[in-house]
Amino acid sequence: MNWLVTGGAGYIGAHVVRAMTEGGEHVVVYDDLSTGAADRVPADVPLVVGSVLDQELLERTFRDHDIAGVVHIAAKKQVGESVERPLYYYRENVTGLQTLLEAMTAVGVDRLVFSSSAAVYGMPDVDLVTEDTPCVPMSPYGETKLVGEWLIAAAARAHGLKAAALRYFNVAGAATPELSDSGAFNLIPMVFERLEAGEAPRIFGDDYATPDGTCVRDYIHVADIASAHLAAARRLAEAPAGTSLTLNIGRGEGSSVRQMVDRILKVTGREDLAPEVTARRPGDPARVVASADRIHAELGWSARHDLDDMIESAWLGWRHRHG
Numbered sequence: 001m002n003w004l005v006t007g008g009a010g011y012i013g014a015h016v017v018r019a020m021t022e023g024g025e026h027v028v029v030y031d032d033l034s035t036g037a038a039d040r041v042p043a044d045v046p047l048v049v050g051s052v053l054d055q056e057l058l059e060r061t062f063r064d065h066d067i068a069g070v071v072h073i074a075a076k077k078q079v080g081e082s083v084e085r086p087l088y089y090y091r092e093n094v095t096g097l098q099t100l101l102e103a104m105t106a107v108g109v110d111r112l113v114f115s116s117s118a119a120v121y122g123m124p125d126v127d128l129v130t131e132d133t134p135c136v137p138m139s140p141y142g143e144t145k146l147v148g149e150w151l152i153a154a155a156a157r158a159h160g161l162k163a164a165a166l167r168y169f170n171v172a173g174a175a176t177p178e179l180s181d182s183g184a185f186n187l188i189p190m191v192f193e194r195l196e197a198g199e200a201p202r203i204f205g206d207d208y209a210t211p212d213g214t215c216v217r218d219y220i221h222v223a224d225i226a227s228a229h230l231a232a233a234r235r236l237a238e239a240p241a242g243t244s245l246t247l248n249i250g251r252g253e254g255s256s257v258r259q260m261v262d263r264i265l266k267v268t269g270r271e272d273l274a275p276e277v278t279a280r281r282p283g284d285p286a287r288v289v290a291s292a293d294r295i296h297a298e299l300g301w302s303a304r305h306d307l308d309d310m311i312e313s314a315w316l317g318w319r320h321r322h323g
């Protein structure tokens with residue numbers, strides 16, 4: 001059977017394509033190349049350039065490539081930008097998903113793996129976040145992911161769709177330098193950017209109620225994120241109509257910003273640049289760490305890569321892109 005991976009030319013999408021093809025699945029990439037890059041798509045994987053808002057092209061692609069399921073990763077993902085441009089985020093992430101679901105139901109494509117986010121939880125007040133922890137998103141980005149989950153669950157109930165929403169925690173690293181993240185919107189690449197400019201990395205606040213005062217997150221290697229998609233896709237192939245799973249993808253291990261920065265300085269050999277503490281960044285929760293019990297029970301999946309794998313591979317990727 002053939003899977004369509006939307007956003008398959010992006011950072012996470014390209015890793016999912018890699019894991020699925022290595023796992024023996026047939027994959028077609030659908031990407032508007034607004035942030036993705038065609039050279040991330042392997043030569044033997046068909047690439048359809050188009051928008052998820054284009055229902056006609058989606059339906060034609062489903063028919064032309066005999067698609068049985070969709071892994072929907074195409075989306076806008078910058079939390080700060082979503083605050084500035086909420087209408088754009090709702091159009092791309094919610095109307096885009098709605099259009100995709102309409103195309104799927106029109107053609108009879110009934111399997112969907114959806115990229116959701118720990119951003120749906122907002123500022124969780126628990127040690128480990130389970131899938132039953134209340135969802136109170138703090139940004140339009142997080143809202144679009146939660147509304148997306150609701151849309152999918154409703155479509156599963158009404159139309160027999162089989163779906164898995166995967167809530168990613170903090171994604172990092174790269175399977176190969178070529179597939180690395182080209183943006184610098186998250187902690188690890190933001191630190192690399194400072195180091196490259198000969199500047200000390202910044203810690204946004206050290207007065208949180210955490211052991212060392214800095215924010216704690218659950219970092220997960222993008223290759224582990226990718227293998228979870230393959231496991232979910234396989235699970236849906238055997239699942240009954242109307243199945244709707246919601247699963248955290250994390251390691252269940254918290255790392256503080258200070259611990260992360262210290263390790264990054266070590267890996268890059270820049271321990272001379274001691275981090276500087278600046279003001280809190282508005283909207284940052286103190287602690288967001290997954291319980292990964294449900295995905296382990298449902299899919300038999302668990303993460304294989306540790307923090308050093310993430311930081312070292314991210315650094316190789318950064319050097320590949322920036323010389």
Ligand SMILES: O=c1ccn([C@@H]2O[C@H](COP(=O)(O)OP(=O)(O)O[C@H]3O[C@H](CO)[C@@H](O)[C@H](O)[C@H]3O)[C@@H](O)[C@H]2O)c(=O)[nH]1
Nearest residue numbers: 117118119169170185186187190202203204215257281284
């Ligand atoms: O130069 C920097 C950059 C970041 N941080 C801190 O590092 C932590 C991690 O920040 P970041 O990498 O931006 O991730 P999050 O803000 O945790 O958000 C990520 O993880 C969420 C899921 O948990 C996703 O929804 C978001 O899309 C994704 O960007 C936060 O406490 C930041 O304040 C610093 O202290 N200094």
